[in-house]
Amino acid sequence: MKKTVSTWMIIAAVLASGSPASTQSQSPTDRTAKYLESARNSPVALLDFLERMPKGGDLHHHLTGAVYAESYIDYAVEDGLCIDKVAATLSAPPCDAAAGRVPAAQALTDFPLRNHVIDSWSIRNFVPAPDDRDVRHHFFAAFGKFDPVASKHWGEMLAEVVHRASLQNEIYLETMLTPDQGEATKLGRTLEWNDDFAAMRSRLLSGGMNQVVADGRKNLDDAETKMRAILGCDGAAPDIGCGVTLRFQNQVLRAFPKEEVFAQMLAGFEIANADPRVVAVNLVQSQDEYRALHDFDLHMRMLDYFHGIYPNVHIALHAGELTPGEVKPEELWASHIRKSIEIGHAERIGHGLDVMYEKDAPGLLAEMAQRHILVEDCVYSHELVRGMTGEENVLPIYLKAGVPVSIATDDEGIVRSELTGYFRRAVEGYHVDYPTLKQMVRASLEHAFVSGASLWVAADNFTVVPPCAQDMANPAAPSKACSALLASSEKARLQWKEEAAFGKFEAQF
Ligand SMILES: [Zn+2]
Incomplete structure (x- = not known):
């Protein structure tokens, strides 16, 4: 699969030949961008380029x-x-x-x-x-x-996905699962619905939620232990997957009865509050299911309530995962994306397919850009599973509006693809260029739910902060001030690692 450097250099030389030799004055990023344009119509060179390209993090990823x-x-x-x-x-x-x-x-x-x-x-x-x-x-x-095997083999499954991620030069992965494996749902089933969220919460907390949280954390412990054993992460020859920083999102099944959704949310916020590996809560399941639509506003109010109690737990939401004709037009106009952001406190949106059908779509896009709400764009899955091709595909819409975007896989096993293939679709299907790809990769780490200060001066402004501004040329030996920042921030460390990878990658062109 991996080509040797010499093969790579030959392809690069062939593609570069015939072009004016004024490359010395260009920046490495400019030269790389130029190379990608020359490789655009050569499938072999393009795929080789994209395989090698650093890809940051996959932020929208369902383990099963x-x-x-x-x-x-x-x-x-x-x-x-x-x-x-x-x-x-x-x-x-x-x-x-x-x-x-x-x-x-x-x-x-x-x-x-x-x-x-x-x-x-x-x-x-x-x-x-x-x-x-x-x-x-x-x-x-x-x-x-x-499903009968998916919940019993998390260790093997995690080993598979981090190994594949590393093969594609990803360094970070947030995967969605249900840590408690359905216990919270069962607990919620024992409750009678009560519009008083605080009363519901205290009944759950005194009625077994602590055990649900403990069991969920134990399930993650067991899964990670097994994954590390399979990959040999503590041995002499660890698998490349060991180098991927792995985090979890607690998924909530939104098509379930409201008391069960409430219990799942509480479990998710409690686990994320207690366990740094679980960084966010996310609502999943097909958004056109009856309860997902019928209870949508209620779910947003629940999230608003929980956000008030657990303000440090991140929220990412599947929003606008609807397409024309699939639902009544009123559902497309029902501001699911806007409400997910404004009431549900979503910091990131998955899919966002129906954005152009929302009320005041230009205003919504401007708000997302201004508030730096990232879209996890599963471009290839949108084409294959949702039929969103050509003008219907939302990737160019968000990019044009200045909304931060990262490319994510969603369900790479069921879709029979991998992140590199999604990058390829962005380039081949929507004329995305190298600077935009790089910006999306940087955005994936900037908007990753890892703690610590950013390497960048402001959200989605990829100018290095002063302590590290003079250190980019030699990332292996950062200055004292830069080292202090890196030591204090996991996010900055990931970003630094990625910039070093970009430096090596771009030096080839
Ligand atoms: Zn999804």
Whole structure:
């Protein structure tokens, strides 16, 4: 997969030949930008360039959607489960071949079955059929099919995703999961709804929430311990995935009954408040589900309430994950993005697909730019799962409006891609140039929910702060003042590491 430097240099030399030799006066970023333009129409050179490019952080990443179907088959085999040959659902043994429920091990070597399972657990080879008409429904249905193994193999799953992230020159990953594995939902089910949020909260806190939080943290401990063991992070030859800084977002299933959503939110804020690995709360599930739409305003009020109690817990929200025709137009006009920011306190927005249909879209875009609300843009997933291609794709809209954007994968396993492929779509599909790609990579770390002061003077103004301003040329030996900043801030350390990587990358052009 990785090409040698010499191969790289040959490609660079071939592409550079024929262009005027006035490159000495240009900055490394300018030269790199020029190279990308020359490589734009050469798929081999472009992909090689993008593979090597530093990519910062993936800020919108669902753990269960990021793992590939082949891995879930392995877990099902390990767990001794059965697979339904038609529905591709998993069940506990004993299997019953006559009823079509065969041992999962059969999906290792029975090639037609293996292909059927992979296609069912992803959007690979999707073709509309009478009982499976919509790629988006096929996409969401996949989660339910591999669910029996997804909650039992977090260690292996984390090892897979951080390794893949590092292979693509990512240094940071925020992944969404439910630390308590559904305990908060069960606790919420025991509650009767009460419009008094404070009363609801105290009943949950005195009724078992402490145990939910403790169990959730223990689940993360176990997962990280296993991940580190698989990757050999404490041994002599650690896997490259060990170098990725990993953080979690506590996801809340927004299509559930309101008392269960409330309990999940409380668990999320409590865990994030107590555990530095859990940096944010996020609402997930298809936004066009009944309760996600019907209770939307209530959910925003809940977030407003919890934000008042836990102001240090970050909030990122799936917002505007709706497309024309999918819902009534009134839902597109219902200001889901604006309310997520203004009432729900979202610092970052995932997807934001329906932004141009919101009331006063120009005003909303200006507000997002002014307040530095980052959009986690899953450009390739938007094309494949949502049909948002050409003029409907929102990436150029946000970029043009000056809204900070980072490219994120969403569900790279189910979509059968990886972050590099998303970068490629941005370049090939929307004419994004190198300075813009670099800006999005920097934005991914600037808006990452890691603690500490930034390396930059102001939000989305990528001018180095005074203590480090003279140190960029030699990142390996920062001055005393710069070292002090780096020692005090995890965010600045990540940004410094990335700038050093950019320095090395750009020096090749
Ligand atoms: Zn998502």
